[in-house]
Amino acid sequence: MADYLDQIEDESIFIIREAYKKIKNLALLWSMGKDSTVLLHLVKKAFLGNVPIPLVHIDTSYKIPEMIEWRDSFVKKHNLRLIVGMNKEALANGMGPAQGRLTCCGALKTQALLNVTSEQEIQGLLVGIRRDEEGSRAKERVVSPRSASSTWTYKEQPAEVWHYYNLHVPTNIHLRIHPLLHWTELNVWEYIRRENLQVMPLYFAKDGKRYRSLGCWPCTGTIESEAQNIDDIISELKITRVGERAGRAQDQADSHAMQKLRKDGYM
Numbered sequence: 712m713a714d715y716l717d718q719i720e721d722e723s724i725f726i727i728r729e730a731y732k733k734i735k736n737l738a739l740l741w742s743m744g745k746d747s748t749v750l751l752h753l754v755k756k757a758f759l760g761n762v763p764i765p766l767v768h769i770d771t772s773y774k775i776p777e778m779i780e781w782r783d784s785f786v787k788k789h790n791l792r793l794i795v796g797m798n799k800e801a802l803a804n805g806m807g808p809a810q811g812r813l814t815c816c817g818a819l820k821t822q823a824l825l826n827v828t829s830e831q832e833i834q835g836l837l838v839g840i841r842r843d844e845e846g847s848r849a850k851e852r853v854v855s856p857r858s859a860s861s862t863w864t865y866k867e868q869p870a871e872v873w874h875y876y877n878l879h880v881p882t883n884i885h886l887r888i889h890p891l892l893h894w895t896e897l898n899v900w901e902y903i904r905r906e907n908l909q910v911m912p913l914y915f916a917k918d919g920k921r922y923r924s925l926g927c928w929p930c931t932g933t934i935e936s937e938a939q940n941i942d943d944i945i946s947e948l949k950i951t952r953v954g955e956r957a958g959r960a961q962d963q964a965d966s967h968a969m970q971k972l973r974k975d976g977y978m
Contacts, residue, residue, distance in 0.1 A: 715898075716898065716901060716902055716905060719893060719894055719898060720753065720756070720902070722890075722893065723750075723753050723890040723891060723894075724753055724756055724757045724890075726853060726876065726888065726890040727753060727754055727757045727837065727888075727890050728757050729876060729878060730835060730837065730854075730878060730886075730888045730890075731757075731758075731763070731764070733878040733879065734834050734835035734878065734886060734888075735834045735835075735882055736831070736832055736833050736834050736835070737764050737833070737834070737835045737836075737837065737888075738764050738765050738766070738767050738794070738828075738831070738833045738835070738836055738837070739751060739754060739762075739764055739765070739766050739767065739836070739837040740766075740767050740768075740769075740824075740836045740837065740838045740839070741766040741767065741768050741793075742768070742769075742839075742925065743768070743778050743781060743782050743785070743911055743925065744839070744911065744924070744925045745899055745900070745903065745910055745911070745914065746839035746840070746841060746844075746891055746894075746899055747838075747839035748903075748908060748909075748910055748911075749839065749891065749894075749899055749902055749903060749908065750837060750838075750839040750890060750891055751766070752906060752908055753890060754837070762789075762791055762792075764792075764837075765792040765793065765794050765831075766786070766791055766792065766793050766794065767793075767794045767795075767796060767824075767827060767828075767831075767833070767836065768782060768793060768794070768795050768796070769795075769796045769797070769819075769820055769823045769824050769827070770795050770796065770797045770823075771797070771815075771819040771820060771823070771927050772797065772802055772819070773807070773808070773819070773927035773928060773929055773930075774926075774927055774928065775913065775922075775925065775926075775927075775928045775931070776928075777911070777912070777913055778911065778913070778925060781911055781912070785909070794827060794831060796823045796824060796826060796827030797819075797823055798818055798819050798822050798823040798826065801818040801819060801822065801823075802819070806818045806819060807929075808927070808929045808930060812930060828885065833885075834882055834884075834885060834886065835885070835886040835887070835888055836885075836886070836887050836888065837888050837889075837890060838887050838888065838889055839889075839890075839891050840889050840891065840892065841891050841892060841893075841894050841895065841896070841899070842892055842893070843894075843895045843896060843955075844896065844955055845955075850868075851868075851889055851892060852868050852869065852877075852889075852892075853876055853888065853889050853890070853892055854869075854876045854877045854878055854886055854887075854888055854889075855868065855886065855887040855888075855889065856869065856877065856880055856884050856885070856886055857884070857885040857886065857887065876888075896948060896955055897945065897948050897949070900941060900944050900945050900948065901945060903941060904941045904942070904945065911925060913925060914944065915938065915939050915940065915944075916936045916937050916938050916939050916943075919935060919936070919937060920933040920934065920935060920936060921933055921934060921936045921938060922934075923936075923953075923955055924955055934953060
C-alpha cells in the first residue's frame, strides 16, 4: 500500500505544480475536511514546505461551530493566507435551509464562491473532490474549464489523454483543478495515517456517533460508529456499505442535487 500511496501522491503533486506554473492567481478551496486538508498537505510537499497560494473558505454562517474554531486555530498555527467568502446579502435577506436545501446551497455556497473568485480575480481553484465520493464528481476531469459565469458543461468536457491536462487556456477561462480525483476515501485516510496529519476531531466517534462528511450543521448528520482513531476509521471503511454522503441532507433533497449545484458553479 505504501508504494501505491507514493504513486498517487506523485501524480497529485505533478498536477499541483503544473497548475501553479500555468495558471494566473491560483488558490485552494479549503473546507477543512479530510480531502482538502490532504490537498493542502500535498501543496506543502509540492513546494518544499511552503504554501505559495491562498486558501479560500466559503462560510455559510451555518457551519458546525467546532469547524470554524479549528479553522482559525489551524490557519494561525501554520501561518496560512485565508480568504473567507460569505454571501452577506443573501444572509441579510433571510436565506437559510428553510428556503429549501438546494436554494440555500445555491445562494450561500455557489454564489458566495463565484463572488469571491470574481472579487479576488482567481483564475484557478485547486479542489479536493474525488470520483468515488459522489456520482456527478465521477464525471469530472482533472482540469475542468468553466465558462465566464463559472458554469460546468459536464457533457462537453475536453478529453485528457496520457496525463495531458488542459491548462493552456485564455486567462478569462476559470479552471477547477482536481488533484485528488483518482483517490478513494480509503486512500485519503491511509495517507492521513502515513503522514500523521492533523484532522478535524469531529471525524472521531463520541457517544457512538461521528461525522463521516462535514458541512453545515442543519444539513449534516452523524453516523453510528465506534471509530475513535484513524486505524478504527480505516477498518470501518473496509466493511461499510453506507455511502460517504449519506448524512448530507441536500443529497436527499433531489437525486441529482449535486450535479445541479455543480453545473451552476458549486465545487
